[in-house]
Structure formats: C-alpha cells, structure tokens
Amino acid sequence: MSERPQLVASRAAVPTPSHPNLGTPERAVSLLAGTLLIANGLRQGGLQGWPQVLLGACAAWRGYSGTCRIKRALTHSPFERAFEQDRDWSGSKIISRSITVGKPRDEVFAFCRNPGNLGALVPWVDAIEQTGEGTYRWVAHGPMDKTLHCDIQQDEPKDGRKLHWTAGPDTRFKHDIQMHFSDAPAGRGTQLKVIVACQAPLGAAGYALAAAISKFSDKALLHLLRSIKQQLETGEVSTNRLHASGTKDFLFVHPATEPPQTSAPTPSSGGNA
Amino acid sequence: MRALTWQGPNKLQVETVDDPSILNPRDAIVRVQMSSVCGSDLHLLGGYVPTMHAGDIIGHEFMGEVVEIGSAVRSFGKGDRVVTVSIIGCGECEHCRRSDFSCCDNSNPNPSATDIAYGQPACGIIGYSHAFGGYAGSHATYIRVPFADVNLFKIPEGITDEQAVFVSDAVPTGYFAADNADIQRGDTVAVWGCGGVGLMAIASAYLLGAERVIAIDRLPDRLQLAEEKAGAIALNYETTDVHAALLELTGGRGPDRCIDCVGMEAHGTELDYFYDKTKQMMRLHTERGTVLRQSIRACRKGGTVSVVGVYGGLLDKFPMGAIVNKSLTLRSGQQPGQRYVGRLFEHIQKGELDPSYLLTHPMGLEQSVEGYAMFKEKTQNCLRAVFQPE
Numbered sequence: 014m015s016e017r018p019q020l021v022a023s024r025a026a027v028p029t030p031s032h033p034n035l036g037t038p039e040r041a042v043s044l045l046a047g048t049l050l051i052a053n054g055l056r057q058g059g060l061q062g063w064p065q066v067l068l069g070a071c072a073a074w075r076g077y078s079g080t081c082r083i084k085r086a087l088t089h090s091p092f093e094r095a096f097e098q099d100r101d102w103s104g105s106k107i108i109s110r111s112i113t114v115g116k117p118r119d120e121v122f123a124f125c126r127n128p129g130n131l132g133a134l135v136p137w138v139d140a141i142e143q144t145g146e147g148t149y150r151w152v153a154h155g156p157m158d159k160t161l162h163c164d165i166q167q168d169e170p171k172d173g174r175k176l177h178w179t180a181g182p183d184t185r186f187k188h189d190i191q192m193h194f195s196d197a198p199a200g201r202g203t204q205l206k207v208i209v210a211c212q213a214p215l216g217a218a219g220y221a222l223a224a225a226i227s228k229f230s231d232k233a234l235l236h237l238l239r240s241i242k243q244q245l246e247t248g249e250v251s252t253n254r255l256h257a258s259g260t261k262d263f264l265f266v267h268p269a270t271e272p273p274q275t276s277a278p279t280p281s282s283g284g285n286a
Numbered sequence: 287m288r289a290l291t292w293q294g295p296n297k298l299q300v301e302t303v304d305d306p307s308i309l310n311p312r313d314a315i316v317r318v319q320m321s322s323v324c325g326s327d328l329h330l331l332g333g334y335v336p337t338m339h340a341g342d343i344i345g346h347e348f349m350g351e352v353v354e355i356g357s358a359v360r361s362f363g364k365g366d367r368v369v370t371v372s373i374i375g376c377g378e379c380e381h382c383r384r385s386d387f388s389c390c391d392n393s394n395p396n397p398s399a400t401d402i403a404y405g406q407p408a409c410g411i412i413g414y415s416h417a418f419g420g421y422a423g424s425h426a427t428y429i430r431v432p433f434a435d436v437n438l439f440k441i442p443e444g445i446t447d448e449q450a451v452f453v454s455d456a457v458p459t460g461y462f463a464a465d466n467a468d469i470q471r472g473d474t475v476a477v478w479g480c481g482g483v484g485l486m487a488i489a490s491a492y493l494l495g496a497e498r499v500i501a502i503d504r505l506p507d508r509l510q511l512a513e514e515k516a517g518a519i520a521l522n523y524e525t526t527d528v529h530a531a532l533l534e535l536t537g538g539r540g541p542d543r544c545i546d547c548v549g550m551e552a553h554g555t556e557l558d559y560f561y562d563k564t565k566q567m568m569r570l571h572t573e574r575g576t577v578l579r580q581s582i583r584a585c586r587k588g589g590t591v592s593v594v595g596v597y598g599g600l601l602d603k604f605p606m607g608a609i610v611n612k613s614l615t616l617r618s619g620q621q622p623g624q625r626y627v628g629r630l631f632e633h634i635q636k637g638e639l640d641p642s643y644l645l646t647h648p649m650g651l652e653q654s655v656e657g658y659a660m661f662k663e664k665t666q667n668c669l670r671a672v673f674q675p676e
Contacts, residue, residue, distance in 0.1 A: 113380070115378065115379060115380050115383075201380055202380070232398050235397060235398060235401060236397065236398070239391075239392075239397050239407065242379075242391060242392060243376070243391075243392040246376065246378040246379055246391075246392055247312070247376045247377075247378045247379075247392050247433065248311065248312070248358065249310040249311055249312055249358075250310075250395075251310070251376075251392060251393055251394065251395045251410065251419070251432055252309050252310065252395050252432075253395045253396065253410075253416075253419050253420035253421045253422070254309060255303070255304055255305075255306045255307070255422055255430070256304060256306075256307055256309075
C-alpha cells in the first residue's frame with residue numbers, strides 16, 4: 014500500500030456546531046457584541062438601526078454556533094503549519110501546481126535546472142543575471158516602466174528529483190520554491206510538482222494579503238508550467254498573437270520576448286543563466 | 287488584410303486589420319479561399335461565450351492555399367491547397383498521440399479560463415474566444431495556423447473546394463458524433479438538428495452501419511434536405527410529439543443511438559424550453575438543454591447518447607436519473623478531425639459522401655455581416671453561407 018503523501022491541498026475542516034472552530038472566549042465575545050448590537054439597533058431603528066440588528070444577529074449566531082467561515086479561511090493549512098515549523102517562519106502562504114510532461118525525467122530536470130530556460134518562458138522577465146555561485150538576479154519589467162529585481166539562491170540539485178530555490182538574504186519577504194520530479198505511471202513522462210511558499214508576516218492580516226496575491230501567483234505558475242510542457246513536448250510555446258510585437262498577460266503589457274530556439278534545450282551542465 | 291470581427295453581442299464588422307505573420311517554427315500562413323459560417327459561431331454572436339473581446343476575428347471552418355511556412359514545417363510548402371481542422375492539436379502531447387486531438391494539452395495559450403471552468407485547460411480552437419486560445423479566425427484574407435504539420439491537410443485531386451471546406455469542421459464533427467455513438471449494424475439512430483453538422487452526422491451514421499436514421503428539426507427546408515440528401519426519416523418537432531414518434535418508429539424501444547447536434551441554444555415547444563430560455567436571458571445559466579433531455583429520455587435502455595452540439599457552461603434540470611436507471615452511455619467532445627480527414631476524403635472520392643450541398647450561399651467577405659444575419663435568422667433557406675475573401 015502506498016504511503017499517503019502530505020498534500021498542499023489539505024485544508025482545515027468545515028466548522029459545524031458539533032465541531033466548532035471558535036474557543037469559549039471568542040464565542041462569549043461574539044455573543045456579547047451581537048446582543049449589544051441588536052439591542053442598540055432596535056433602539057435606534059431606521060436605516061442606521063436595522064443594519065446593526067443584522068450584523069448583531071450574525072455575530073450572535075457566530076457565538077452561539079461556535080463556527081466562523083472567515084476564521085477557517087484564515088487558518089493555515091496543515092501543510093503550511095508543518096512548513097512554518099520546519100523553516101521557523103511565523104507565517105506562510107503556500108501554493109502548488111502539478112503537470113505531467115511527456116518527456117523523460119532527466120530531460121525535464123535538465124531543462125528546469127537552467128534558470129535561463131525558465132526565465133525565457135515568463136513574459137515579464139527581462140533578464141536573469143548570475144551574481145555568484147548558484148545565485149541569480151531575476152530582472153523584471155514592472156508596471157509604469159519600473160524595473161524590479163529579485164535575488165534567488167539555487168541549491169545544488171539532488172539526484173534528478175528535486176530543485177530548490179530560496180530568496181536571497183536581503184529580500185524583504187522570504188520565498189521558498191521547490192520543484193519535485195517523479196516518473197509518471199505507464200511511461201507517460203515526468204510528473205512535475207511545484208510548491209511555492211511565501212512568508213506571510215503580520216498575522217491574519219498578512220495571511221489574508223498573501224492569500225489574495227497568491228491568486229495571481231497561482232495563475233502565473235499555471236502559465237509557466239504549461240509553457241514548460243509546451244516547450245519540451247512541441248519545441249515551442251503556443252501564442253495567439255498576430256505579430257511578434259507586444260503581448261498581454263494578466264498584469265500588464267510587456268514587450269515581445271524570444272522563446273527558446275531549440276526544441277529541448279537541455280544543457281548537460283545546466284545551472285547557468 | 288480584411289477580416290470579419292466580433293464587436294459585441296450580435297455586432298459584427300468587416301474591417302482592415304494587420305496581416306498575420308509566422309510567430310513559431312511550426313506555424314504556416316494560409317490565404318483563405320473559402321470560410322464557412324458554423325452554428326457554433328452563433329453562440330459567440332449571441333454573447334453566450336464570455337471571453338470574446340471586441341475586434342476578435344471569428345470563423346474556424348476554412349480551406350485555402352499555403353503562402354508561408356515556419357522553419358520547422360516539414361509536410362507543406364507554398365502553393366499547397368489545404369484544409370485546416372478547426373480544433374488545434376500539437377501532435378506531441380499524450381492526448382494527441384492517442385488521436386484525441388481535441389483534448390490537446392499544448393494548443394491553448396490561455397489556459398486559465400477553462401482551467402477554472404472545467405478543471406483542466408481545454409484545447410485551442412481557431413477563432414473561438416479567448417477561453418479556447420484567442421486565435422484569430424478564418425473570416426479573413428489570411429490566417430496563421432499553429433502546428434501546421436498536424437492541423438493542415440492537403441486536399442487530394444478530384445475534391446472540389448466546396449467539398450473540402452466542410453472537411454474542416456462540419457463533416458468530421460458529424461462523423462465523430464456517429465463514431466462516438468458506437469453504432470452497430472441494424473441500429474436506429476436519431477439525430478437532433480439538421481444543420482451542416484446534423485446532416486453530416488446522418489450521412490456518417492449510414493456509413494457506419496445504421497439501418498435507419500431519424501432526423502429532428504423544425505425548419506422544413508432542412509428536413510427536406512435530411513430526407514432527400516441524407517436519406518433520413520424527418521420529424522418536425524413543432525408538429526410532432528417527438529418522444530411518442532420515436533417510440534412509435536422503434537416498436538416502443540426508443541432509438542438505439544441518439545445524437546445531439548444542437549447544443550446550448552436548443553429550441554422547443556415544451557415548458558422546459560421556456561424555463562431554460564428565461565434563465566438564459568437572465569444569465570442565470572448558459573445552456574438550453576431541451577434536446578439533451580429529449581434525447582436522453584428517448585434513447586433505448588442500454589443505448590448511447592452522443593453529444594457534439596456545443597455546450598459551454600452549466601445546465602439545469604439534467605436528467606441524471608434516466609442515465610443511471612436506463613444504463614445509458616453518454617459520450618461527447620469537440621471533434622478530433624485530424625483522426626478522420628483521410629478517411630473522409632476517401633469517402634468523398636468514392637462518391638459515398640458529398641458535403642458540397644451544405645454551401646447554399648457563397649458570398650464575398652465584405653458581405654459577411656449580411657451572411658451571418660441570414661444564417662442566424664434562417665432566412666432564404668440558408669444552410670451555410672461561405673465567404674470567399676477577395
């Protein structure tokens with residue numbers, strides 16, 4: 014029997030009155046605040062009063078049932094909690110995407126370990142400069158003609174199964190990116206799983222902000238993985254443009270970029286931008 | 287070049303746009319010689335497909351001449367007379383290798399929309415909204431065709447332009463519908479919708495061994511074509527109780543195979559149609575499922591319902607109980623035409639299949655707005671308007 018893998022997709026259970034997710038103090042505060050709001054709303058009446066009654070009723074129900082969906086949404090997933098413990102981070106938001114590439118694992122691994130290959134597939138990356146042994150600066154063309162950069166440390170690859178990048182020590186918000194490679198069943202190529210973790214400070218507010226940003230990151234990750242698959246399987250990345258002049262992505266308009274020219278640029282040495 | 291562009295729901299315009307160019311090594315540029323309207327375009331026109339942008343060039347069923355190829359194109363050269371399958375395959379992914387080209391993993395440059403809606407990104411389709419790739423369509427002087435070696439097919443000698451243009455979509459879609467229905471020798475097949483795809487599904491059902499095909503529509507001219515050109519028994523649902531008629535024609539069993547060639551904008555005369563229509567007008571759901579419900583209800587126990595009519599989103603009152611309790615098989619998909627083109631050309635060359643009668647209204651691209659109006663309103667017995675860019 015296969016060992017059950019730890020899933021990034023695991024979430025906190027949906028709270029019910031028999032399995033509440035609020036503690037006694039939280040329930041008491043909610044009940045008290047709700048009661049006060051209802052009383053004040055009824056006293057005031059009219060357009061000012063009834064919204065208070067409604068809000069108060071919600072708060073009172075929250076306290077009575079002991080369930081809160083907002084708290085659940087802001088609860089770190091089991092995977093995030095384990096990751097935070099492992100890295101000694103105060104908070105994190107983690108996203109993951111997987112894709113199957115119809116090529117042998119060593120070929121996919123060799124392609125992905127070369128930052129130059131990955132950067133060429135991201136429309137808003139202008140350049141990747143090698144700044145030291147295993148360190149790279151990703152330079153991006155940002156909104157309003159701003160140039161953004163991010164320093165990334167690439168760890169020494171392990172046995173063709175894992176690549177690991179971390180944000181440089183001077184980066185304000187830490188990132189941790191893992192790419193796992195495994196053989197797909199029945200000779201269907203390589204399963205590529207990417208896990209992107211972003212440090213989320215400032216408690217629940219920071220987590221909510223990181224969760225909102227991660228919606229965009231997830232979309233970008235989806236596009237990148239599809240592009241890797243297309244480049245490796247077909248030798249090109251599909252496009253719907255009429256011309257090579259300008260392309261849109263979901264953030265802003267960027268200048269045209271040249272895709273990698275070969276069908277499978279798989280440098281045996283790898284690692285050079 | 288000139289092109290027919292979508293400007294908003296029920297607003298089309300012929301305008302001058304930039305010529306396409308080779309962007310990837312496996313691209314080809316084709317000068318369009320014939321480009322047909324298709325019933326599925328009406329869903330775009332009606333605003334039922336939400337990812338259309340003003341200025342998008344529509345059209346996906348076409349033939350023409352190769353005028354330029356990318357550096358990696360091996361099978362074609364300038365001057366080749368070709369037809370293009372409208373559903374784009376890359377030829378390399380797991381699905382394309384299985385000949386399931388319409389499940390291609392690599393042909394949609396905009397994977398996000400269908401990833402959210404369907405759980406996995408759909409394939410790319412020429413001229414069919416940004417959800418399906420945002421590719422420029424074929425109602426234009428020129429078109430860029432990606433993965434040319436996979437999606438272009440040389441038109442053999444002896445096959446006319448009028449026959450070849452429909453091998454792009456209507457013929458393979460109809461053939462795919464019949465193939466998916468798993469027709470056995472002696473089967474009775476019911477086909478809903480007698481547009482171009484429906485008529486080709488009828489012809490294909492006979493090619494695949496059906497003993498009898500029953501065609502259902504409401505337009506007398508199309509029902510007449512179904513009888514005279516395709517050899518079906520025609521039922522007008524406005525003057526016939528379709529369910530009772532199908533049972534009557536099959537000894538109470540119901541058709542062995544049912545094929546839905548109508549899709550999300552089905553018409554009907556029963557209460558469920560008005561319910562669907564109201565919800566669709568209020569944008570509460572996207573599909574009108576009259577035909578799908580009717581075909582599932584009519585199909586014999588243990589039979590197959592094959593769906594090639596286009597559905598895009600959510601359908602209400604879906605009769606799952608009938609599927610389970612009658613042990614029905616439901617099969618569907620966009621057409622993987624690449625699988626069939628060679629076989630279809632052979633049928634045409636042998637005189638077993640002739641789709642050219644679908645072309646009822648040849649016209650210039652400049653008249654394409656009027657062509658779509660005629661096609662949408664079903665006036666002048668318009669089955670297919672086909673544009674010939676100057």
